[in-house]
Amino acid sequence: MKTINLVLPVLAAAIAGCATDLRTSGTxxxxxxxxxGRVAEAVQRKCIHYRYAEGATLQKxxxxxxxxxxxxxxxxxxxxxxxxxxEFFGDGVWSNVYYHEASDRIxxxxxxxxANTSNAGVVFTEVRPAGAARPASVxxxxxxxxxxxxxxxxxxxxGTVRLVEQGRRGTVQVDLPEGRGSCTGxxxxxxxxxxxxxxxxxxxxxxxxxxQALGAGKGSTxxxxxAGGGRVQFTIGPASQ
Numbered sequence: 001m002k003t004i005n006l007v008l009p010v011l012a013a014a015i016a017g018c019a020t021d022l023r024t025s026g027t028x029x030x031x032x033x034x035x036x037g038r039v040a041e042a043v044q045r046k047c048i049h050y051r052y053a054e055g056a057t058l059q060k061x062x063x064x065x066x067x068x069x070x071x072x073x074x075x076x077x078x079x080x081x082x083x084x085x086x087e088f089f090g091d092g093v094w095s096n097v098y099y100h101e102a103s104d105r106i107x108x109x110x111x112x113x114x115a116n117t118s119n120a121g122v123v124f125t126e127v128r129p130a131g132a133a134r135p136a137s138v139x140x141x142x143x144x145x146x147x148x149x150x151x152x153x154x155x156x157x158x159g160t161v162r163l164v165e166q167g168r169r170g171t172v173q174v175d176l177p178e179g180r181g182s183c184t185g186x187x188x189x190x191x192x193x194x195x196x197x198x199x200x201x202x203x204x205x206x207x208x209x210x211x212q213a214l215g216a217g218k219g220s221t222x223x224x225x226x227a228g229g230g231r232v233q234f235t236i237g238p239a240s241q
Contacts, residue, residue, distance in 0.1 A: 040070035047108035077124035103200035145237035
């Protein structure tokens with residue numbers, strides 16, 4: 001996955017000095033600051049770029065180049081699907097990147113993102129810096145009973161799920177039966193109790209969908225589809241007292 005450096009050195013230097021790096025600005029909430037940092041780290045790990053010389057036509061003057069350090073994050077956008085979008089600057093490259101933390105997927109640049117038609121329905125909301133960082137909400141971890149109907153993973157499954165919830169966002173971890181591996185993912189809930197979830201499993205399976213909370217501490221029900229179009233339905237029970 002590649003981003004291409006088309007920024008002239010003089011212009012790049014000017015840009016570098018006129019914007020704020022949201023990773024260190026202190027103007028985002030702790031969770032959004034963490035997301036900005038994770039996106040920047042992913043760019044350094046997964047994206048490459050090239051150098052070009054100006055002329056009648058652009059001439060590539062380098063091979064694949066890795067980013068020398070996590071880039072600065074200038075704007076950050078989040079979505080209910082777990083995807084984050086960021087405008088970044090690093091090593092003379094000014095570009096957009098799209099990153100899904102739960103599955104560690106990335107699209108380095110708008111062209112790669114738009115080439116995947118399944119991304120068309122993702123709606124991003126820009127994270128607006130506040131005057132000061134808001135205090136972090138307390139992360140709460142619980143183990144809850146879980147029942148899942150997932151045909152591609154053996155039909156009806158039962159067991160437990162580990163939920164770590166912080167505010168309206170959280171993570172999930174499920175161990176599949178019979179040594180099939182484990183799944184990790186993320187969820188985000190709206191004020192009305194509805195939300196979205198996504199998981200990626202160690203055996204390569206992925207799935208995403210929606211859920212409805214049944215009340216504080218009472219569990220939830222949800223449904224979705226996996227990468228092959230198969231249906232996934234689940235019920236999470238109440239937290240243990």
